[in-house]
Amino acid sequence: NKGTFKIKGSISGPSGDQLSAEGHAEFKGTVLSFPNFPHALENFSGDMIFKDLDFTLRSIKGTMGGGTVQGSGYLTVKENKLDTLFIGMSGRNLTLHPMDRTSFTGDADLSLKYIKERAKLLLAGNMNIQSALWEREVDESIYFNTSHSLTASGSTIMDMMEYDLNLAGNDNIRINNAFGQAKGKFNLRLTGNYDFPILLGVIESREGTINFSGEKFDLIKAKLSFNDKFLNDPHMKIESEAFIKNY
Numbered sequence: 001n002k003g004t005f006k007i008k009g010s011i012s013g014p015s016g017d018q019l020s021a022e023g024h025a026e027f028k029g030t031v032l033s034f035p036n037f038p039h040a041l042e043n044f045s046g047d048m049i050f051k052d053l054d055f056t057l058r059s060i061k062g063t064m065g066g067g068t069v070q071g072s073g074y075l076t077v078k079e080n081k082l083d084t085l086f087i088g089m090s091g092r093n094l095t096l097h098p099m100d101r102t103s104f105t106g107d108a109d110l111s112l113k114y115i116k117e118r119a120k121l122l123l124a125g126n127m128n129i130q131s132a133l134w135e136r137e138v139d140e141s142i143y144f145n146t147s148h149s150l151t152a153s154g155s156t157i158m159d160m161m162e163y164d165l166n167l168a169g170n171d172n173i174r175i176n177n178a179f180g181q182a183k184g185k186f187n188l189r190l191t192g193n194y195d196f197p198i199l200l201g202v203i204e205s206r207e208g209t210i211n212f213s214g215e216k217f218d219l220i221k222a223k224l225s226f227n228d229k230f231l232n233d234p235h236m237k238i239e240s241e242a243f244i245k246n247y
Contacts (some may be wrong), residue, residue, distance in 0.1 A: 003029015003044070022051040032062070035157050039064050039096055053077035057087065065105075067093035073112075085114035085121070104132035106169070121160045129169035137177050158194045165190040167201075175208070182208030182219055188226065199226040199234075210240045217242040 009023015028045035044062030048055055054076050061070040073087030091108040098104075110125035167188040175182045184205030192198035203224040210217045217240035225235045 001029065001033055002031045003027060009050070020052060022049075024049050038098065041069060064091060065094040065096045067091055067095065069094070082114055083116065085112070087112045099136065101135035102133065104129045104169070106130050106132075110165075115162075119160065120162050121157065122162050122164060124164040126166045127168070129167065129173065131172040132169055132174065134173070134175045135177055138179055161194045163190045163192055163197060173203075175205075178211065180208060180210040180216075180219070182210075182222065184208075184222070191229075197232075198229060199232055200229065201226055210238060212240075215242050215244060 005025065005027045007023055007025045009021060009025075011019055011021045013019040024047065026045075026047045030043060032041040032044050034040070041060075041062040041064055044060065046057065046060035048057045050056070055074060057071075057073045057075070059070070059072055061068070063069065069089060069091040071087060071089035074084065075082070076084040088111045089108070090110075093105065094108060095103065095105045106127060106129035108125065108127045110123060110127075113122045113124070114120075115122055167186065167190060170185045171183070173184055173186055175184075182205040184203060184207070186201065186203040188199055188201035188203070190197055190199055205219060205222045208219040208222075210219055210222075220239040220241060222236070222238045222240075225237075226232065227235065
């Protein structure tokens with residue numbers, strides 16, 4: 001992370017055995033990274049106000065993946081423990097690479113909320129994808145972050161993370177791997193947690209080719225359905241055709 005942080009405020013007291021503090025802080029910089037996420041917020045700026053251990057993020061903005069990001073939120077600490085947290089973020093025209101050999105361009109409206117009863121962080125919201133490319137093979141694992149082995153100490157933030165994300169993409173989603181090449185759309189919901197993400201929904205295509213038994217088939221239609229709430233084990237239905245020895 002690279003940037004500057006300026007604070008203006010006052011400290012008074014003691015009132016009983018505690019000091020009281022309040023003020024205003026401004027920050028800006030070139031790089032603000034996030035735990036286990038392959039993209040950073042660049043050329044960022046923002047400001048916040050605080051009173052004791054109540055913090056209000058009035059604004060934060062910057063760029064990510066060639067697009068714009070902005071947001072706001074608040075955080076409260078009581079008895080040296082996190083009590084409340086809510087951050088809302090929106091991004092426009094972001095081009096991101098959540099995994100190797102994948103990319104997408106789209107808009108996002110997300111929120112991060114602390115669920116006090118379960119001591120969990122919930123990442124929720126909508127992602128609307130204008131275009132995407134998937135070049136991973138069908139038997140490769142799905143993950144939505146960089147490898148946690150990159151940090152020796154690990155991240156308690158990611159251990160707390162749960163998901164409730166709606167993912168939608170229309171007609172400009174391309175798949176290119178050993179199984180074939182296709183163009184289609186999807187409507188998915190990502191739930192679960194950092195260690196065990198779960199996909200629900202469908203991926204559909206009516207354009208492309210399928211490689212099967214040494215032959216190339218023209219795709220008529222294909223549907224990949226994720227219906228299992230406990231395993232990422234989709235049901236695949238494909239209709240395709242090819243001419244083989246005049247048949």
